[in-house]
Amino acid sequence: MANISSLHVNGAKRSVDANAQSSLLSVLREQLDLTGTKYGCGEGQCGACTVLIDGVPHRSCLTPVADAEGKTITTIEGLAHGGHLHPLQEAFLAEEAMQCAYCTSGMIMSAVGLLRTDPNPTETKIKDALDGNICRCGTHPRIVAAVQRAAHSMRGGAQ
Amino acid sequence: MNEHANVPLAIEPERYELREARAYVFDLTRRDLFKFLGAGALILCASSRATALQESGRGQRRMDDMPKDVGAWLHIGQDGKVTAFTGKVEVGQNIRTSLSQAVAEELRVPTSQIRLVMGDTLLTPYDMGTFGSRTTPTMNLQLRRAAAAACDMLKDLAAQTWNVPRENLIAADGKISDQLSKNSATYGDLLKNRELAQLIPDQDPLLPATEWKIAGRPLAKIGGRDFVTGAHKYPSDQKRPGMIYGKVVRPSKFEATLASVDTSGAEKMPGVIVVRDGDFIGVAAPSEELATHAAAAIKSEWSAAPQPSSKNVFEYLRNNPAARESSNASPQATSPTNAISASYNVAYIAHAPLEPRAALAEWNGDMLTVWTGTQRPFGVREELAAAFHIPQESVHVLMPDTGSGYGGKHTGETAIEAARLARAAKKPVKLVWTRKEEFTWAYFRPAGVIDIRASVDSNGRLEYWEFTNFNSGGSGLNTPYAAEVRNERFQPTKYPLRQGSYRGLAATANHFARESFMDELAHQAKLDPLEFRLKNLKDDRLRAVFEAAAKKFGWPHAKKSPGQGFGIAGGVEKGGYIATCGEVAVERGTGAVRVVRLISAFECGAIVNPDGLRNQVEGSNIMGLGGALFEAIDFEDGRILNAAFSKYRVPRFKDVPAVETVLLDRRDLPSAGAGETPIVGVAACIGNAIFDATGIRLRSLPMVPNGLKLV
Numbered sequence: 001m002a003n004i005s006s007l008h009v010n011g012a013k014r015s016v017d018a019n020a021q022s023s024l025l026s027v028l029r030e031q032l033d034l035t036g037t038k039y040g041c042g043e044g045q046c047g048a049c050t051v052l053i054d055g056v057p058h059r060s061c062l063t064p065v066a067d068a069e070g071k072t073i074t075t076i077e078g079l080a081h082g083g084h085l086h087p088l089q090e091a092f093l094a095e096e097a098m099q100c101a102y103c104t105s106g107m108i109m110s111a112v113g114l115l116r117t118d119p120n121p122t123e124t125k126i127k128d129a130l131d132g133n134i135c136r137c138g139t140h141p142r143i144v145a146a147v148q149r150a151a152h153s154m155r156g157g158a159q
Numbered sequence: 160m161n162e163h164a165n166v167p168l169a170i171e172p173e174r175y176e177l178r179e180a181r182a183y184v185f186d187l188t189r190r191d192l193f194k195f196l197g198a199g200a201l202i203l204c205a206s207s208r209a210t211a212l213q214e215s216g217r218g219q220r221r222m223d224d225m226p227k228d229v230g231a232w233l234h235i236g237q238d239g240k241v242t243a244f245t246g247k248v249e250v251g252q253n254i255r256t257s258l259s260q261a262v263a264e265e266l267r268v269p270t271s272q273i274r275l276v277m278g279d280t281l282l283t284p285y286d287m288g289t290f291g292s293r294t295t296p297t298m299n300l301q302l303r304r305a306a307a308a309a310c311d312m313l314k315d316l317a318a319q320t321w322n323v324p325r326e327n328l329i330a331a332d333g334k335i336s337d338q339l340s341k342n343s344a345t346y347g348d349l350l351k352n353r354e355l356a357q358l359i360p361d362q363d364p365l366l367p368a369t370e371w372k373i374a375g376r377p378l379a380k381i382g383g384r385d386f387v388t389g390a391h392k393y394p395s396d397q398k399r400p401g402m403i404y405g406k407v408v409r410p411s412k413f414e415a416t417l418a419s420v421d422t423s424g425a426e427k428m429p430g431v432i433v434v435r436d437g438d439f440i441g442v443a444a445p446s447e448e449l450a451t452h453a454a455a456a457i458k459s460e461w462s463a464a465p466q467p468s469s470k471n472v473f474e475y476l477r478n479n480p481a482a483r484e485s486s487n488a489s490p491q492a493t494s495p496t497n498a499i500s501a502s503y504n505v506a507y508i509a510h511a512p513l514e515p516r517a518a519l520a521e522w523n524g525d526m527l528t529v530w531t532g533t534q535r536p537f538g539v540r541e542e543l544a545a546a547f548h549i550p551q552e553s554v555h556v557l558m559p560d561t562g563s564g565y566g567g568k569h570t571g572e573t574a575i576e577a578a579r580l581a582r583a584a585k586k587p588v589k590l591v592w593t594r595k596e597e598f599t600w601a602y603f604r605p606a607g608v609i610d611i612r613a614s615v616d617s618n619g620r621l622e623y624w625e626f627t628n629f630n631s632g633g634s635g636l637n638t639p640y641a642a643e644v645r646n647e648r649f650q651p652t653k654y655p656l657r658q659g660s661y662r663g664l665a666a667t668a669n670h671f672a673r674e675s676f677m678d679e680l681a682h683q684a685k686l687d688p689l690e691f692r693l694k695n696l697k698d699d700r701l702r703a704v705f706e707a708a709a710k711k712f713g714w715p716h717a718k719k720s721p722g723q724g725f726g727i728a729g730g731v732e733k734g735g736y737i738a739t740c741g742e743v744a745v746e747r748g749t750g751a752v753r754v755v756r757l758i759s760a761f762e763c764g765a766i767v768n769p770d771g772l773r774n775q776v777e778g779s780n781i782m783g784l785g786g787a788l789f790e791a792i793d794f795e796d797g798r799i800l801n802a803a804f805s806k807y808r809v810p811r812f813k814d815v816p817a818v819e820t821v822l823l824d825r826r827d828l829p830s831a832g833a834g835e836t837p838i839v840g841v842a843a844c845i846g847n848a849i850f851d852a853t854g855i856r857l858r859s860l861p862m863v864p865n866g867l868k869l870v
Contacts, residue, residue, distance in 0.1 A: 022448055030404075030446060035396035036389015038562075040513050041594040045804035048513060076389035089387040096379055096770055099778055100251025101386035102393060102513040102562030127812040134804065136513045136563055137251050138781030139774065140815040 004065050009034065010078025020066035024058075025049045027065045028075060036076035036105045040134065047133030050106040050113075051075050057113035076105035079112070088112055091150035092143075099137035107133050111147045119155055121147070192234075193354050195282075199236040199347075200312055200355045203229045204305040229284045229358075231298060233262065233305040235313075239333055239347030241266060241273045243302050246286020247294050248278035248534060250512075250564040252834040253771045254294045256381045257374075260768060261299045264374040265306035265366060267330040268346070270381070278536040278558030288535035290566060290660055292733040292832025295767060299830060300365070307366070308359040316349050317342070368765035368826040375826070377770035382560075393562050394532035395517035395591045402519065403432075404447040405580040405590035406454035408440035409600065412797030413657070415463035424456035433457070434583040441576060443584040447591070466797040467655040473504045473608050476630045479653035487637065487647050495623050499683060500612035503672035504859040505631055506791035507603040507656055511809055514562020515597040520577035521587035527554045531574045532561035539571035546575045547582070565782070566660035567601055598802035603792055604661035605654065607631025609672035613642070615684045621695050626673065630654055632665025635732045635839060638673055640695040656794060662779070663835040666732045667786065667842060671860060674728035674843030678850065688847065689714055689727050700762055700825075701731050704738040707760035707821045712740035722747055723755075724852025728843035734831030735763040736823075739780065739840030741816075743848040750867040754784060754816040754845055762823035763831040769822060772833050776820045779837035784810045787842035789861045 004018045009032060018027045028034040028051070037060055040048030044059040051060045052074040053067075079086040088108045091097070098104045107130060114121055114129040121129065126147045135143065192201060234242045243262050249255040255275050263270045276282050278289075286298075310330050317335040318325040321342045329336050336343040368375060385391040410417070417438045425433050425442055431453040432443045440457060444450040467475045518531035527547065533539045536556040544551040561568065573590055581588035592600070612625040624642035633649040649665075661667075681691035689709050696702050708714075709727065716725045722745040729738030742755040757780045766772055789808045793800040801807045842860055849867065850856050857863070 019448070026446070026448055029396075033398065034389070035392065035398075038393075038514070039395065039591065040515075041804045043594070043803060043805055046513065046594075076387075080388055085384070085387065089384075092387045093379060093383050096383075096774060098251075098380065098383070098386055099253065099774060100513070100561065100563035101380075101391070102251075104386055105389050108387065127815075131812045134513060134809055134811065136511060136565070136782065136809065138778030138810065138815075140781055140810075140812050141777060141818050142774070144812070 002066075004069050007065070007068060007073060008071065009073045010075060016065070018065045021064045023061050024051065024063040024065045024068050024073070025060035028060060034075045034077050038102055038105060040103070040106070045132070045134070046103075047106040047110055047130075048103055050109040050133070052109060052113060055113070055116055057110050074109075076109060079108070086112070087153045088115070088146070088150040091146040091153065095142045095146040095149060097139055097142035097146040099139055103133060103135045107135065107143055111150070114147070115151055115154060120151055123148070196234045196242065197236050198352060198354050199234055199350045200309055200353070201232060201234050201357070202305040202309045202312070203232045203356070203358045204301040204308075205229055205358055205360055230286075231284055231301040231305055233302065233309055235309060235346050235350060237347050237351050239268075239272060239345050241268055242276060243273065243305070244276045244283045245298050245302065246278060246283045246537060247298050248289045248536065248558045249560040250289065250534060250568070251562070252294075252775065253380055253768070254289075254298075255560065256378055257295065257768045257771055258299060258302055259381055260374045260378050261303045262306040264371055265303045266310050268333040270373065270378060272333055280536050280540045280554070280556045285537050288538055288569065290534055290569065292735070292835045295830050295832040296734065299767065303365050304359055308357060312355060312357055313346055313349055316355075317344060320349065368830075371765075374767050375765065375769070375824075378768055379770075392559055393514055393517070394519070394530055394559050395514055395562070395589075397519040397530045397559065397589065399519060399521055399587040402587040402589055403443050403445050403584060404450045405441055405443045405577055405588045406447075406450040407576050407590070408442070408454050408457050408459055409596065410438070410463070411461040412463040413466060414797060415461035418460040418462045420460070421458040424458070425453040428453050428456070432580070432584045434580055436579065439576075439579065441580050443580045443586070443588050463797050468795040469507070469791070469793050470795070472507070472606050472655060475655060476606060476608050476652045480629075481651040481653055487645060494612050494625060495614045498612050498614040498623055499679070500610065501676055501679060501858060503609040503611070503675065505607045505609070505668040505671065506860055507606040507658070507794070508661070508786050508790045509598055509603055509792055509807065510565045510567030510601065510661060511598065511804075511807065512563040512565060512567055515592040515594060516568060516573040516601065517589070517591040518574040518577040519587060519589040520574065520581040522578070522582055522585070525549055525553055527578055528557070529555070529574045529578060530557045530559060531571070531577075532564070532568055533558055533571060533574070534564045534566070534568045535571075538569065539574050542571035543574055543578060547578065565662040566664070569660055570602070572600070594804065595802045598807065599799045602657040602659035604786075605631045605658040605665070607665065607668045609668060611672060611676045613676065613680060615680050619684050619686050619691060619694050621680070628665065628669060631668040634664035635666030635669040635730060639698050639701055639731050640677070640692070641697050642695075656792070662782065663732070663838045666730070666836070666839045667783070668860070670728065670730045670732075670839040671842040671846070674730065674840070675846050675856070675858065678726070678843070678847040679856065687715055692727075692729075698731065700736045701729065701738075703823060704736045704760040704762050705729050707823060708738035708740045708758055711760065711819060711821050712758045714740055716742070722852055724848040724850070726844045726847030726849070726851055728840045728847060730839050732836045732839055735761065735833055735836035737761050737837050737840045739844040741841070741844040741848045743845060743852055745849065745852045745867060752788070752849060752863045752867045754788075754814070756817040756819070757841065757844070758819045758821070759837060759840065760821040760823060761833065761837050762825060763833045763836070764828035765826045765830045766822060766824045767830055769824070772822060773820050775833050776822075776837040777818050779835070780818055780841050781810055781815055783838040783841035784814060784845075786860055787845050787862060788814070789864050791861050791864060
């Protein structure tokens with residue numbers, strides 16, 4: 001099987017040496033040291049490994065790295081620009097929408113995907129979009145509030 | 160490869176919280192500490208048991224020898240940076256933040272100038288572990304005392320340096336100032352080229368909570384930015400030069416012994432190291448993927464005796480008593496003829512921390528360093544020392560802030576496994592348990608059976624109360640209600656799964672049973688459930704949270720639609736007082752249960768960080784929904800049948816109701832911990848609401864694993 005030798009991650013071309021069928025998660029974490037993307041279940045059930053591929057949230061634990069080759073991959077480490085946090089990152093801090101924060105990367109990446117397609121989601125839509133992401137600490141209401149806050153801010157509203 | 164046979168890997172299952180304090184031999188010297196920390200001031204807070212301190216007073220004793228029994232210490236450097244050292248660990252309960260507030264308060268420095276070193280067996284004082292909601296009532300006080308003593312020491316120093324009266328000195332914002340002479344110096348400047356050490360006793364007076372300026376207010380999670388940017392390195396994110404990845408070949412069942420093994424398939428794989436040591440079989444390889452393939456290529460046969468199943472676990476617990484442990488029977492403990500009785504069941508559930516157990520182990524000669532996610536770094540150090548027959552001084556355990564624990568990360572098996580593989584590989588090895596391993600080889604919250612028999616007199620007062628808990632534990636066993644005759648006991652039993660601590664311990668099971676049965680008694684006595692509770696309550700603090708929750712909820716609530724139901728439950732545990740009101744909606748036809756809202760009132764003395772506390776109460780209620788409604792471990796003959804998030808349902812966004820929290824701040828009372836107790840009200844509250852909606856009493860947790868079946 002062909003090996004994958006490079007990936008476009010967070011705006012840069014990065015060299016890797018991976019089997020085509022290796023999970024994108026393992027390549028990001030082991031070869032590129034992008035450990036903000038987390039392992040939680042390995043079966044696409046918890047969302048901790050969520051990254052964007054061409055802007056769309058994907059479970060990187062179930063994504064063969066070959067499927068991401070030639071596409072634009074964004075991980076949690078690639079969201080902030082020039083020292084400025086993404087509005088969702090700001091909102092998670094403002095709402096204290098975390099306890100252990102192990103789910104936070106995946107939550108934020110899933111929410112980035114949501115706000116890209118729906119800049120003004122209802123509470124129900126936010127819950128639908130994030131239902132595949134598990135938070136064991138029970139910060140769900142704060143996460144919903146953070147997504148609402150970020151949506152407001154991204155639409156140009158004052159914080 | 161098969162070196163060092165007979166290294167014991169079996170770990171005694173830990174059944175309940177560890178309670179015994181251990182003697183600790185302090186092996187650092189004062190010189191070592193200054194060498195490591197640099198010049199400045201060092202304040203050590205001794206536990207009250209330390210005899211060396213009996214004659215010492217605050218700000219008086221100068222320390223020459225290192226004491227034997229220190230709970231925490233604090234260092235102020237020449238740059239004014241404050242470092243506090245504690246063996247407690249951060250697993251999401253945000254004690255890094257609340258402890259920093261405590262130090263900032265007493266030392267009068269901004270929290271940004273404070274760094275906490277936590278759970279590092281080389282750098283921090285011995286600590287038994289982070290459990291039992293003990294951090295706030297104990298470590299918070301110790302660090303506050305150390306900080307207060309440091310502040311006094313700095314004032315002494317300034318008074319001497321400027322030759323001014325000490326009473327006029329003011330400490331604020333990391334500086335000591337004298338109003339009259341207009342002298343002012345930062346802590347760092349005062350400590351230039353000095354090495355001051357002081358030992359303070361545990362009983363020093365502190366600022367009363369009514370005077371707090373930094374504590375008692377919300378403070379956002381320290382280092383929050385690192386968590387939202389992915390920069391924070393959890394245990395499973397750690398990396399060392401030359402590191403490779405480990406996997407363990409697991410037995411086919413619990414309590415199994417290895418009958419035969421063929422490792423040849425794995426040994427042929429380039430770069431793969433195979434370790435066989437007694438019944439331990441593991442591999443290490445340059446990638447986790449290769450390690451997984453190699454482990455899968457090992458053929459092993461195991462033998463084990465037949466074991467019980469979750470289908471008959473409650474009969475098993477009832478029929479297999481072990482030694483009788485505790486009872487508080489009143490003298491004439493015979494039940495009156497008007498007594499009613501009921502039995503409640505609680506299933507085994509898993510902690511399922513989102514970060515599974517993980518460890519990175521590295522040997523340097525006979526010295527072992529392990530980074531691992533554990534609530535007991537010093538306990539893991541002991542386990543490692545015992546497993547490898549090396550002194551504890553040769554083992555260094557570090558605990559990076561971890562992806563939660565909930566009482567599930569007390570033991571050190573992952574650390575031992577990683578260390579065993581690292582020793583064979585002669586390279587650092589990282590081992591991260593898979594979700595299936597986490598669901599199978601960790602330990603569980605104990606299942607239990609609870610029998611209650613009680614009677615109420617014609618005035619609605621409890622006259623007789625008999626309560627027996629089989630297996631799940633003694634926490635929260637005793638009723639806070641005033642019954643004339645009481646007979647409460649915990650009956651240990653044989654148990655089919657490895658079991659241990661879980662957030663709230665058995666208090667959740669005991670409150671579920673007690674607060675459900677209080678509802679049954681209220682119904683029988685034709686009294687409102689809240690009125691019945693208040694009538695039988697003598698504890699004012701518990702009464703206050705019941706009244707606060709009821710007021711916020713609007714209890715008693717008139718029903719507006721069929722299928723709507725309201726419930727209330729509460730209790731006191733670990734110094735915290737909780738009352739929870741809930742509303743459910745039960746759909747006719749399907750019987751589907753939806754929790755609509757939960758309102759909790761909580762009181763734990765003086766509040767250190769209100770928003771952090773609110774977060775814990777909300778989180779407890781939401782986590783508690785799982786065990787109340789649908790979480791249960793299915794097992795059969797030594798195997799877990801639902802060891803995956805696709806088979807074991809945890810609360811998700813769509814399950815989460817509107818959650819509100821009322822905090823009662825008692826600045827006149829010492830602060831108690833809050834990470835556990837708020838969880839104990841939710842199951843009974845929901846069960847009582849379901850009864851109110853349907854007339855059906857659900858007495859087994861989880862209550863609606865497949866949706867409520869209406870009769």
